[in-house]
Amino acid sequence: MALMTRQYSTVSQSDLDLITQAQHWNPYTILGPHPVTTSDGKKAWTVRAFLPEARKAGIVDLSKGEPGKLGPMEKTHADGFFEAVFPDRTGPFPYRLRIENHEGHSWESVDPYAFDPILTDFDLHLLGEGTHLRNYEKLGAHLITHQGFRGVLFGVWAPNAQRVSVVGNFNHWDGRRHPMRSRGATGIWEIFIPDLAEGEVYKFEIKSRNHGYTVQKTDPYGLASEMRPKTASVVWDIDRLSWGDKDWMARRTENQALDKPMAFYEVHLGSWKRKVEKENGFLGYRELAKDLVEYLDKTHFTHVELMPITEHPFDGSWGYQPVGYFAPTARHGTPDDFAFFVDYLHQHGYGVILDWVPAHFPSDVHGLGYFDGTHLYEHADPRLGEHRDWGTKIFNYGRPEVRNFLLGNALFWLDRYHIDGLRVDAVASMLYLDYSRNPGEWIPNIFGGNENLEAIDFLKQLNEICHREHPGILTMAEESTSWSGVSRPTYLGGLGFSLKWNMGWMNDTLRYIAKDPVHRKYEHGALTFSMIYAFTENFVLPLSHDEVVHGKKSILDKMPGDVWQKFANLRLLYGYMYGHPGKKLLFMGDEIAQWREWNHDESIDWHLLQWKDHQGVAQLVTDLNALYKSETALHQIDFDWQGYEWLELHDWENSVLAFLRRGKDPEEAIVVVCNFTPVVRYDYRVGVPAGGFYRELLNTDADIYNGSNVGNQGGVWAVREPHAGRPFHISLKVPPLGVLFLKAPKAGDPQSLS
Template sequence: MRCGTIANDTDGRGGWWVTRRQDESLYIVPEHARDLLAGRCPDPFSILGRHNAGKVDIIRAFYPDAAKVRLVVERPRSAPAERAMRQIDDTGLYIGTVPQGARYHFRVTWADAVEEAADPYSFGPVIDEHDLRLFAEGRSFHADAMLGAHPVTLHGVDGVLFAVWAPNALRVSVIGDFNIWDGRRHSMRLRHTAGIWEIFLPGISPGERYKFEIMAKNETLLPQKADPFARFSERPPATASIVTSGVRYAWDDDAWMDTRGARQAPGSSISIYEVHIASWRRPGGDPDRTATWGDLTRELIPYVTQAGFTHIELLPIMEHPFGGSWGYQSLGLFAPSARHGTPAEFAAFMNACHAAGLGVILDWVPAHFPNDVHGLACFDGTALFEHSDPREGIHRDWNTLIYNFGRHEVREFLISSALMWLQHYHVDGLRVDAVASMLYRDYSRQEGDWVPNIHGGRENLEAVSFIRELTDAISREVPDAVIIAEESTAWPGVTRATSEGGLGFSFKWNMGWMHDTLSFIQRDPLWRGHHLSEILFGMHYGFSERFVLSLSHDEVTHGKGSLIARMPGDHWQKHASLRSYLAFMWCHPGKKLLFMGCELAQAHEWNHDGEVDWAATGDPLKAGMQVLVRDLNRTMRLYPALHELDCDPAGFSWLIGDDVSNAVFAWIRFAVSGSPVVIVWNTTPVIRENYWTGLPSGGYWHEILNTDAGIYGGSNVGNGGGVNAQSRPAHGQDWSCELTLPPLAVIVLSSARTEV
């Protein structure tokens, strides 16, 4: 392909441009430029940009649909010089020359505008080779600092560096409003060391929308892809990624960050309020509106603080295309969802939580991802992030794809995401969703629909390796953060250190406790005495892991009904049973988690399109439940025996666990730094008079909490504020007391009263 006409060009303004015959050889176009014009060129930098030809540099540019393109040569001691570039056969390919090494840019005339543009193909490789090697070797746990879209300044020119991992692509381009979404305009450079494509686009600034256009090896053009490492995206259903500023938020939460390690230690008081942001409260009661981070700062933070919780746990806020997934089908693992505001507004929310003394835990989903075409599925024309074999790569339950944990780059992608939330946004912990589905190759699969591991077993060895790598990275880089496993099986050592053969989590949701105890409390009180084992069994393994007792969103959806709806009896008895059950939970070893709405005994099942039934608090029994939850949190925090040895068998002892006829339980909680606490639970609606229970010491025992108190909606049966211990052995103790047990109630006794 050759230039058709060679003509004289004159600047018209003097300077170094003179009327002269151009060397025809300078306008010979490389033969492989045909691939560029066809949109399938794997190496656009070999054609476009600056190419030396002795005393001059040949400049080639590709601007299809431009009216004309002129070279503007920047001269150090005089005004810029300008001359037209020659278009080759109406292809959109333009050629011009500049003195060797001269700085230049383009003036591009479009049908409706004139654009001044630096040449993206005049810049050399940007990403350091050492960083590329680390990524290729699986040692880059901050890959988001390299991949994605980053505003930078190169050689005094402001712009954005785009980089994406797509090792099997034939061609990758950045597309956006800045190039009319034309994939021919900004094809990227492949860095072969790591299969990463990069390009620096001058003049691009934060706020620009963009995607990647990828051509597979077979020259198939794939659906436009969002950036896997995007820090922000359009609000769904739109799917473009958005360039964000590299400016860091001005944090002022040093006081919190300096103390959060102690606040989140196994011996600390932790109670978590689990929230689905969209359905917690609809602004103005409008069902079509979704709360912003500013709304949540004004309303959620004071609500949770007043309720006495120590932490908020947010269902996944990472960008996700389908709201009905509640965030659990995330695609933007580095982007706070645009449904609630900008990344800076999320950072401000985090800062406000810390100022209020609240920690924030995010649900995070490395177990699977949705198959939306703009996402990670078949990203470069191959199964890149996922497995190619559906027996390994598809979750039948959710019709989602499973990450290939055996790939270095996939593990780096996920670990980089986890560390980004913890470090960039000061998030205090991650709750890792669906860990059981990661650990077992046959999880929810029929015989023949799964692939055994290399030893013929069902364990997913690659996933186990990934989890250990993840928890080790977090322990090393953010040691005061917590990482919590939703793991529903008896996999050993979930919270044991990886150096001891464990998975390295800080805590594990106690799913067995939840299932057994809910089964018990849903029974007619007449039959509860025959099922005491459902309460007792949890302590057979209660200290095998560091547990969080969870009554989560999963227990109030999918037809299960609300917690209060599952309680037996009339309206009053339902609320009394739930009050006693929550008190039992708060007085049982383990950290606590309660889903929104449960604190006010919401009658209906959770609906992600609705909101918490705030009007329900007009019912005194529901308002009383709110007050009880507040007082449970306060009591747990004030009395070390109710939290200090949550994860140590020395902190617990049964007193009564065999009273089949009365269906009464009693136990002791101990502390290193405080007095013991005795808890007695009457699970029937019958008042038990003159009921004796053992005590660990003499003196006066204060009734520090009674779920039958009138303030909670109870019948005000109790022990007048406390009882005197008597030197009468009972239940293995040298002391005991005679109690009146309220109906369907828990009473908590302490020999030392702690005031707020």
């Protein structure tokens, strides 16, 4: 039977007004196919559509197959509400909408309001209680096939919204066109829009119950983003990402065990290398992958640690104020390109660590702040919800959905991009309610203390879940206080991180090394103090980006003295760092002795490598990495006294330190001697536990590093004469501002003595 036309609508005027004004809380109760009763009391079906761009519209009835039978729809509201009633139908049927606009162009489309919901009650339950670990598979934008049609499922959490719509180029950014289905008390909204494809740009337009506040937001779970300064999310299919890193993934747990060498090369992808001939200067992920692997092969670092590559609007935030938590920044390419980057490094034997930022987020209007017209992701009270130092918002860790957002995000990078670990930024700011606040500017916890109990619980849960779901990954804390047990298991009361940055060692060492050598003897304790707490945590020794910005000078320029002494001091610092217990981290540019501070808008100064001083430092870092990796005594026991023994710690007058590093095989031992003055120490005695020949493995003052080449001609023999409580001693020529690494003999070696 043909469809029925009439001069009345089966929809009330109030519902019509709510639909046409984009205020209806659940448009699925009005739009699409619905059973109705006609004016003569008969049962029928109606199809309703709001098509503000249409001059006229029709229904293509597909119940008998293609190409279908076209019938008209009646326009029952001047703003573009159309309806057709089918009195001979007893149930829904397949159809398409035929639309003709005011310019006379026509096309057919599948009605998004003809589809059933997709998110299950179980999904909604887990999302509501904050236990859906793969929430990113449900919320956001996902290319799927639903009821026989290919399209995009959109989902978003906005519990205080009156209406949420998907807007984009496909609907002229008109929030009236695709309002979403409310899934009730969970605060979840969803819609399946057929015929949309990868590459569509979109946002969520949210109209709040709060005084009609209306805003367009980037998708919190968006998998890709537009290139800044544009801020829309982009539909992307990450299910098709391909991987060739099976061997790396199989060996990762072994490669990243705490008794293995780890030398992290910290990189800001936007300024490691740039191309002046490109409009924005950025290299793509694929170019960067190949260039970085070639460089890592040369320098022998074990891992790349990436400063945040999550999408961020402001270059000057260096990525630490992200908006697109699930989107690799478009500055360097697509999600596929980033997956290639990780895969390529893995195939060549290098780990990839990602800086991750759960401590705060920016207040940009398109971001998470005031998301649905309320303080949804952040605390409402500024004493809890604002970082005044950074002008950012603090996550509400006590809200299950917010915790779930962050936990799901951490797992996302481990799940989908094979990331080998997360370095968690600004942990100290999470742990303390009074972090960088004056009295009266913070609220104590329920026990009256300054600990952020909700953040502490979140960090423990983060580490438990990440290590459970991905054994062998690393989690690292940038934690600048003396909080106890940061890298201890949660079942022992710790926070559960694998490693912690040793900010105390970094601050003390840089403050010491910046002093003129003549004054260093008065600061000797700054060097020895680190060993008081060296084994209380699993430490990384960081010389990071934070130490070469904001007027702090470059690492080289911190060094005292003339040009020769500056370079010698730098080589001394690196030698001491690689001898000291702890994993290693060096920021890009430090390895070539960059003179100026890091500038995120420019490449590091590769041209400096034409000069011998810079070549020497670069060669030293390369050789230190190689030595650190090859000698088990330098990396196997980083976190226990069994791997360390003082040989000389009291010689403050000469500013000399000497110590022994041991491997799991106690006979695997390296003697490290550091001279922090420019005075050559002749016949300097160091007590050693065994006799034999101590071979000089590395001398930071060697000619190949552009040093003065003061050394021991390959090594020295131990003398059977007690010194400093040990039965043997070696007599060394210790170079000025230099470090010696000497390999101790093993029992049974031809050059050993009993």
